[in-house]
Every structure is written in structure tokens, then in C-alpha cells.
Amino acid sequence: MKVILSRKGFDSTFGGCPSPILPDGTLLSLPIPSDDQDAYKDLSCCGVNYADLLQQLRPKKEYSHCHVDPDLRPGLRTSGIDGWRPAFGQTDAARGVHKNAGVEIGDLFLFFGWFRQTELGPNGYRFVRRSEDFFQFANLQVIYGYLQIGKILTDKEQIAEYYWHPHASKKYIDHPANTLYLPTEHLSWNTLKSGYGTLDYRPDRVLTMENKPRATWTEKPFLMPEHVYGNRKNSAKGVGLYYAGVWQELVISESDGLLDWAKSVID
Numbered sequence: 502m503k504v505i506l507s508r509k510g511f512d513s514t515f516g517g518c519p520s521p522i523l524p525d526g527t528l529l530s531l532p533i534p535s536d537d538q539d540a541y542k543d544l545s546c547c548g549v550n551y552a553d554l555l556q557q558l559r560p561k562k563e564y565s566h567c568h569v570d571p572d573l574r575p576g577l578r579t580s581g582i583d584g585w586r587p588a589f590g591q592t593d594a595a596r597g598v599h600k601n602a603g604v605e606i607g608d609l610f611l612f613f614g615w616f617r618q619t620e621l622g623p624n625g626y627r628f629v630r631r632s633e634d635f636f637q638f639a640n641l642q643v644i645y646g647y648l649q650i651g652k653i654l655t656d657k658e659q660i661a662e663y664y665w666h667p668h669a670s671k672k673y674i675d676h677p678a679n680t681l682y683l684p685t686e687h688l689s690w691n692t693l694k695s696g697y698g699t700l701d702y703r704p705d706r707v708l709t710m711e712n713k714p715r716a717t718w719t720e721k722p723f724l725m726p727e728h729v730y731g732n733r734k735n736s737a738k739g740v741g742l743y744y745a746g747v748w749q750e751l752v753i754s755e756s757d758g759l760l761d762w763a764k765s766v767i768d
Contacts, residue, residue, distance in 0.1 A: 590668030
């Protein structure tokens, strides 16, 4: 089984701020701004409307529509969708990475992104400004969701059945590399657990190394360049692990410790 670390949600270019860790530990990954059909005002989780939340976190910035992908939260859209099913779409270079690295049914996506702890202030939610605890105030890269691949759809008629998903829209549907990944019904190693889902904050789901910038991770042998698809090198200065550049997908081949780690992050 390969593990794919897939970077999603707000970043410094798309969105311009971290996604929030809510006070109850919910990792609320914010979908990036786009011209897709979903609007932030029509999304809600844990009683929190996305547009209201963004207005509280970034009152001087306007947000309208967004790219909900991966689509992992049942009931995310306030209007509801008959027959909703989870899915993750890719195309272009990211899909090329998957294909060239041999990503296949049974492999596991771990979705991560840029997060920061929030608290409730006089005007709603705000990012924690001061704390002696590094993990309370720091910018972190955190694993917030997963999907074990059960099906890989490339036929546009099959993809079109997921009409609510952005990759079923006119913008993507005719692209020759357009792909939808669907989850298994249950995890292959734990039939009591769904093949997809979102995760709450836990320290063991944090990739960022303590007292380092968010993209510098704690070193783990199975994440080192010799186990990663492509010509990756560790660009960290001193301790830590840092894969430089603009990338979305990090495909990791099976080696000692990888699957135990991935399973522990989810379970």
C-alpha cells in the first residue's frame, strides 16, 4: 500500500490564511477560492457557517465561491444533496504524479493543510495570538482527513453522476486527465471504520516539527527522499524534513513503519 500525502485547503496564495482549528479540536479545512458553483455562505460544519467564519477571521477580505475538494463531510452544504457520496478529484500535473507513481486501488490518501488554533473573542472566532505552547499559537501543517481508494473513475459519464462535485462540472469534465477517486466502504485493516473521513486535532497528526516553520516536518524514516516518488531531496537546514517547491502530492512507497504510522494517525 502506498500513502499519498495530499496538500489541500487554504494556503498563502489561495485563501491567504490558515484553516482554523476550532476550540473543540475540529480541523476545519477551508476549500480554496474558485469560480466553482459552491459558495462559502452555503457551507456549514459544527454549527459554523463558512462565510461567517471567514468574516470573523479576515474581516477585510471578501470570499465568494470555492472548490470543495476533497469532498469528505456529509451535510456540508446547507441545501443538502440527494445521494451525496464522498469523492476526491484531480487533473493535470497532480493526476500525472499519481499515474506515474502507480497510485492504485487500495492506496491511501492522507490530506493535510495549513492550520492554526482559534479561540472565541468578542467578535467571534480569531486566531490565538499568544501562548507559551508552540502548538497553540504556531502555524502548523496537520493531517485532517483520509480516503482509501476503492474506485478510480476516468469515464466522464461516470464522473458526471457526481454532479455536485467540481470535477463533474463543465470546467473539468472534458479534460482528458480528469479523475475521481472514490473510497472503499471500510478501511482494509479496520472494517469497523469508514474508508474515508475527517479527523480532529491531535498532536500525532501534526507534521510540523516543533519550533520550526510549518513546512519543516519532524523527520520520520519512511518519509525520507529514498521512499518518495520523484527527484525529491531534503532541503531542511539542520534537523527536520523539508520538501521545497510548489507541490500537492507526495507519493510514499511502503517501507518499515509507514503503514503503522498511517493507521495510527487515522485510528
